Amino acid sequence: MNFNSLTTNETQKDLISIAEKSENSAHWSVSEILSLLDAPFNDLMYRAQCVHRQYHDANGVQLSTLISVKTGGCPEDCGYCPQAAxxxxxxxxxxxxxxxxxxxAAAAAKAKGASRFCMGAAWRGPKQRDMDKMTEMVRAVKALGMETCATLGMLKPGQAQQLGEAGLDYYNHNLDTAPEFYEEIITTRHYQDRLNTLQEVRNAGINVCCGGIVGMGETRQSRAGLIAQLANLNPYPESVPINHLVQVEGTPLYGTAALDPLEFVRTIAAARITMPKAMVRLSAGRQEMSEAVQALCFLAGANSIFYGDKLLTTGNPETDRDRALLDKLGLHAL
Ligand code: SF4
Structure with a gap:
């Protein structure tokens, strides 16, 4: 795609130089990502589409189903999470x-068209007895012919390897937000703890699923900071879930001012442009989004969704509604 043929002003020229950069996996500064988020909406969407079509099936959406294998009672204090004790x-x-x-549950998800099965547990991190059960689960789900993913909290040295040996394809561990906003949301574990777990996962040869949450009261600059952190992981994650805060009564973030849905769409586009080969997942918060906003997210480069009637504890659009939406948009399951 020749962006130059489309330049009409300086903003577009800036976008073009940033677009070319995305192909070289270069380092992204927060200000570069901020300039993406600040761009005229149509320019940003066009850019995101160009990158998306270069690396992905333009109308394909990967379907992941998430199950909570251990719910509630978590000792951590993530301000958005209804599972914190x-x-x-x-x-x-x-x-x-x-x-x-x-x-x-995995077999039922597969029968409905899901290709990946993600198992989540509300732990600070797994103990050895938990690891024994988790590795059994990973082996059994893998034997069904599905991709496996787990999100179990912080991993100690050696634990990622045990999961990898059991056949784990992806490990999810989100950075949640930008470093400067992080302590407003979580105090019981540090940003560096998260980076350390991600490194353990990489070292074990497991694909990294890592994203964040927007709509937690952060600024656009912080959304840019989150995307910069993700895009500058070396290599950047294979799977990037972008969550919209689901406000749950009783959590500290309940009552946070709502984010403009177009800001969410812009964040998806910035993730797509800066991590061109990643699967960008439209994750939590989809139930509260109109079909039009979801369609814009797909246009911005989202190509994966959580598929199933429930996420870990919060709701998700029913599978029939999702199928109807995918049909309406002419999208097919990957
Ligand atoms: S997000 Fe995970 S680690 Fe944080 S409180 Fe919830 S279950 Fe615990």
């Missing part, structure tokens, strides 16, 4: 699911 959100502490229940 310290907040009164009505989410009870439940025991770990039995292996058979997880396998049945």
């Amino acid at each position: 310290r907040y009164h959100t009505g989410v009870d502490n439940q025991d770990m699911l039995a292996l058979d229940d997880v396998v049945s």
Whole structure:
């Protein structure tokens, strides 16, 4: 795609030089990403589409199903999370699911068209007895012919390797937000702890799924800072979930001023442009989004969704509604 043929003003010229950069996996400064987020909306969408079409099936969407294998009672203090034991959100502490229940849920998700099955647990990090059960689950889901993903919190040295040996394809661990805003949201673990876990995952040869949450009261600059952190991981994540805060009563972030939906779309576009080969996942918060906003997110380069009636504890559009939306937009499952 020749961007030069389309230049009419300085803004577009700036966008072009940034577009060319995305092909070289260069270092992204926060100000460069901010200039993407500041760009005229049409220019930004056009850029994102050009990058998207260069690297991906333009009308393909990957479907991932998420299940909570251990819900509630988490000792951490993530300000958005209904599973933190310290907040009164009505989410009870439940025991770990039995292996058979997880396998049945994975088989049902596969039958409905999901290609990846993600297992989440509300832990600071897994203990060894948890690892024994998790590796069993990973092996069993993998045996169904699905891609496997897990999100279990911080990993100690050696744990990623155990998961990898069991057949784990992806490990999810989000950076959540920009470093300068992070302590407003979480105090029980540090940004560097997250980076360390991501490095453990990389070292074990497991694909990295890492993104963040927007709509937590952060500035556009902080959204740029989050995208810069993700894009500058070396290599950048294979899978980048962009979540919109789901406000749950009882969590500290309940009542945060709502984010303009177009800011969310812009964030997706910036993720697409700066991490061209990644699967950008439209994640939590989709239930509260109109079909039009979701369509704009796909146009901005999102090519993966969580698919299933429930996320870890919050709602998600029903699979039938999702199928209808994909059909309406002429999108197909990858
Ligand atoms: S986001 Fe994860 S680590 Fe944070 S409180 Fe919730 S379950 Fe615990």
